[in-house]
Amino acid sequence: MHNKTIAELAAGLKAGEFSSVELTRHYLERISRHDEQLNSYITVSAEHALRQAEAADRAIAAGDAVTLTGVPLAQKDIFCTDGIKTSCGSRMLDNFVAPYDAGVVERCNAAGMVMLGKTNMDEFAMGSSNETSFYGPVRNPWDLDAVPGGSSGGSAAAVAARLTPVATGTDTGGSIRQPAALCGITGLKPTYGRVSRWGMIAFASSLDQGGVMAQTAEDAALLLNVIAGFDERDSTSADQPVPDYTEALQHPLEGLKIGLPKEYFSEGLDNDVARIIDAAIDEYKRLGAQVREVSLPNTALAVPTYYVIAPAECSSNLSRYDGVRFGYRCENPVDLEDLYKRSRGEGFGAEVKRRIMIGTYALSAGYYDAYYLKAQRVRHLIRDDFINAFNEVDVIMGPTSPTVAFNLGEKSSDPVAMYLSDIYTIAVNLAGLPGMSIPVGFVGRRPVGLQIIGNHFDEARLLNVAHRFQQVTDWHLRVPEQFAE
Amino acid sequence: MSLEKADVEKIAHLARLQIEDEDIPLYTRHLSGILELVEQMNQVDTEAVVPMAHPLEMAQRLRPDEVTESDQREKYQKIAPQVEAGLYLVPKVIE
Numbered sequence: 152m153h154n155k156t157i158a159e160l161a162a163g164l165k166a167g168e169f170s171s172v173e174l175t176r177h178y179l180e181r182i183s184r185h186d187e188q189l190n191s192y193i194t195v196s197a198e199h200a201l202r203q204a205e206a207a208d209r210a211i212a213a214g215d216a217v218t219l220t221g222v223p224l225a226q227k228d229i230f231c232t233d234g235i236k237t238s239c240g241s242r243m244l245d246n247f248v249a250p251y252d253a254g255v256v257e258r259c260n261a262a263g264m265v266m267l268g269k270t271n272m273d274e275f276a277m278g279s280s281n282e283t284s285f286y287g288p289v290r291n292p293w294d295l296d297a298v299p300g301g302s303s304g305g306s307a308a309a310v311a312a313r314l315t316p317v318a319t320g321t322d323t324g325g326s327i328r329q330p331a332a333l334c335g336i337t338g339l340k341p342t343y344g345r346v347s348r349w350g351m352i353a354f355a356s357s358l359d360q361g362g363v364m365a366q367t368a369e370d371a372a373l374l375l376n377v378i379a380g381f382d383e384r385d386s387t388s389a390d391q392p393v394p395d396y397t398e399a400l401q402h403p404l405e406g407l408k409i410g411l412p413k414e415y416f417s418e419g420l421d422n423d424v425a426r427i428i429d430a431a432i433d434e435y436k437r438l439g440a441q442v443r444e445v446s447l448p449n450t451a452l453a454v455p456t457y458y459v460i461a462p463a464e465c466s467s468n469l470s471r472y473d474g475v476r477f478g479y480r481c482e483n484p485v486d487l488e489d490l491y492k493r494s495r496g497e498g499f500g501a502e503v504k505r506r507i508m509i510g511t512y513a514l515s516a517g518y519y520d521a522y523y524l525k526a527q528r529v530r531h532l533i534r535d536d537f538i539n540a541f542n543e544v545d546v547i548m549g550p551t552s553p554t555v556a557f558n559l560g561e562k563s564s565d566p567v568a569m570y571l572s573d574i575y576t577i578a579v580n581l582a583g584l585p586g587m588s589i590p591v592g593f594v595g596r597r598p599v600g601l602q603i604i605g606n607h608f609d610e611a612r613l614l615n616v617a618h619r620f621q622q623v624t625d626w627h628l629r630v631p632e633q634f635a636e
Numbered sequence: 637m638s639l640e641k642a643d644v645e646k647i648a649h650l651a652r653l654q655i656e657d658e659d660i661p662l663y664t665r666h667l668s669g670i671l672e673l674v675e676q677m678n679q680v681d682t683e684a685v686v687p688m689a690h691p692l693e694m695a696q697r698l699r700p701d702e703v704t705e706s707d708q709r710e711k712y713q714k715i716a717p718q719v720e721a722g723l724y725l726v727p728k729v730i731e
Contacts, residue, residue: 455673477715
């Protein structure tokens with residue numbers, strides 16, 4: 152059952168081949184057997200899941216079911232879930248039981264989906280390896296010595312090991328796409344504003360976006376149908392109609408114009424990864440696409456720009472964690488200043504503190520113009536690079552990550568080395584564009600992901616481009632042998 | 637840009653973060669490294685470029701000035717560290 156996609160599971164449930172309760176029990180059993188090795192879940196909500204599964208079975212029997220009714224999923228632990236612990240991978244929220252459901256969670260619940268649990272993640276979504284979590288690192292199911300990527304490492308590992316058939320993730324600088332690439336699954340970050348940020352714990356408000364982590368493009372389209380849409384409670388939510396993302400999946404790719412940025416294929420890209428990406432591009436040529444070189448001249452400035460903007464926004468967003476109304480409070484504070492400083496000093500990990508401090512510095516008097524304002528100007532240039540490229544091509548492709556998964560501990564002591572893992576993904580967030588990563592091969596045991604970038608609100612095209620590739624290849628069907636049973 | 641111990645202490649204070657003395661050197665090194673990365677932005681001249689705070693051309697949406705929320709204080713205060721009579725308790729602020 153766990154080798155079925157959510158499209159197949161939905162069909163099986165409708166046909167009465169199995170019940171949602173059976174399906175849910177199956178995944179809960181797999182989690183209890185396998186997750187000790189991966190640490191992909193922070194909370195397994197077994198009782199809650201079984202109640203939801205029972206309700207789903209009743210709905211299916213009554214003929215009230217919708218497409219994904221009864222299908223299990225895992226929620227990244229950054230989405231508030233009413234009555235269920237929501238930790239954001241941090242000691243600061245270790246005791247936080249959310250008093251409401253995030254917009255994304257409401258929609259999944261309304262669609263009759265069954266929540267298996269909350270997945271592990273880098274603390275407050277800050278990281279590219281899932282090594283900063285208060286709950287310990289997540290391991291890559293393809294090679295347990297390797298990182299799964301981050302910050303949505305738990306969701307990526309859980310899908311790759313089939314400990315859930317699909318999961319949600321969030322992406323601020325690459326946190327869906329990069330772990331999807333490192334774990335060999337399909338990840339989609341929608342256009343900024345496409346998915347509600349209501350109840351999605353904020354890291355960098357102009358960059359954060361919720362999205363999907365799935366086995367296939369078709370599955371990603373099915374879950375995107377559920378979670379996309381306007382939410383008046385999110386003031387940055389886009390009031391744009393939501394198409395049926397499965398409708399255009401089958402469109403032929405003849406005439407599709409693919410752009411390959413020359414800046415993405417220079418030094419810094421691992422040779423073996425480059426070879427696999429080239430082979431994937433060749434496959435697209437066979438599918439009828441035209442490939443041409445484009446240029447995104449400000450590519451090298453994306454990481455520096457991001458590491459001003461994201462920390463600046465995070466320093467503001469994380470100022471709400473003060474030990475007063477909820478979350479971690481230090482013991483025996485002597486005065487208010489001590490309460491703030493020790494609650495935050497003890498509640499936050501090192502990477503979070505680093506970013507808060509960089510952000511505070513960049514926004515402080517005397518430095519605001521040189522850092523924050525400068526970064527917002529460079530951001531404009533980076534976005535314009537993409538607008539210009541999309542005048543010539545329909546989608547842009549390249550490697551999602553410059554390397555395959557690195558070993559646990561390899562980059563965790565050098566922040567800047569870690570930051571450079573996001574060199575291809577970050578600009579997409581700065582420009583607010585939608586982006587996907589799909590599995591296209593392996594170097595040794597470690598997966599390689601191809602990034603596909605589209606114009607604003609062009610998710611249907613991205614999913615179509617990914618789907619046609621998956622119809623003629625089978626990388627997306629692979630499961631690590633250790634987790635096959 | 638290289639930071640000094642005093643810079644890091646000042647930033648930590650602004651951010652209300654307790655950093656232990658023995659950890660300051662490591663933070664200083666890491667933060668200086670990040671600022672060095674960030675300085676690469678100065679490679680490009682942006683005099684004529686408008687700062688962009690938002691990737692899409694969206695204006696802040698407004699809503700009518702009507703009360704739409706209900707009082708859920710009891711529910712929200714269930715998870716508070718210390719409350720009394722509907723108020724959040726903290727160490728004495730005013731001497």
